Amino acid sequence: MRKTFLLLVGVTLAAATVAAPAQAAPSKSTTTTAEAFWHFTKSVSDTQYLETTWYVGVFMTFGNGIRTTFYSDLYQDVELCKTSNDRCTEVSSAYGHSRLKRGTDVFTMDTKDLTTAHLHGTYMVQAFDRSGKPVGSPTKYEIVTDWTGKGSITKSHSKFTFHTGCIHFNATDKGKTRPATATGTLREYSSGKVTELSLGTTRDTMFGGDATVQVNHTC
Numbered sequence: 001m002r003k004t005f006l007l008l009v010g011v012t013l014a015a016a017t018v019a020a021p022a023q024a025a026p027s028k029s030t031t032t033t034a035e036a037f038w039h040f041t042k043s044v045s046d047t048q049y050l051e052t053t054w055y056v057g058v059f060m061t062f063g064n065g066i067r068t069t070f071y072s073d074l075y076q077d078v079e080l081c082k083t084s085n086d087r088c089t090e091v092s093s094a095y096g097h098s099r100l101k102r103g104t105d106v107f108t109m110d111t112k113d114l115t116t117a118h119l120h121g122t123y124m125v126q127a128f129d130r131s132g133k134p135v136g137s138p139t140k141y142e143i144v145t146d147w148t149g150k151g152s153i154t155k156s157h158s159k160f161t162f163h164t165g166c167i168h169f170n171a172t173d174k175g176k177t178r179p180a181t182a183t184g185t186l187r188e189y190s191s192g193k194v195t196e197l198s199l200g201t202t203r204d205t206m207f208g209g210d211a212t213v214q215v216n217h218t219c
Contacts, residue, residue: 177208
């Protein structure tokens with residue numbers, strides 16, 4: 001989440017330094033994220049095992065003057081690992097993304113208290129071999145995921161100031177995260193068949209958001 005947010009701040013800063021109006025009023029934007037990783041291992045031999053990871057993430061941005069936008073991605077990573085040292089090599093991967101604009105797509109999140117979030121997303125997922133080359137055509141996947149916040153919320157606070165010549169940029173960021181569990185059910189649509197896979201429950205999650213207030217001034 002932090003890397004994604006810093007990237008968004010960088011883009012915002014670049015735009016602000018180019019086209020910020022004189023004595024601009026403060027603007028506020030909020031970025032929230034719900035992410036989950038499911039990890040599975042399968043023994044291949046006494047010396048090797050397969051490790052499969054499924055991931056889904058949703059990033060939501062909104063605020064005054066900003067239309068609520070969504071970005072979500074779904075991927076699978078498969079690696080062959082050695083039991084002696086847990087060193088792994090890539091076997092295959094698959095990736096798809098969505099703006100969650102389809103009629104069946106749904107994402108809701110309690111952005112205030114981080115109690116729950118719900119996703120029903122559809123993705124066209126492209127498979128890749130160990131070299132990163134596409135394999136076949138994209139396949140339709142659906143995932144239904146529910147996050148449940150657990151424990152206490154952790155809050156953070158930071159300030160950033162940029163000043164050069166006639167341009168002054170000031171941003172205040174308040175973030176909060178909460179431990180969460182996530183359940184997932186995956187559906188693959190291939191060759192006229194629907195294959196459903198329960199991903200179970202995971203605690204490997206990112207659940208929270210950042211609210212940024214920025215003020216831009218030019219001469």
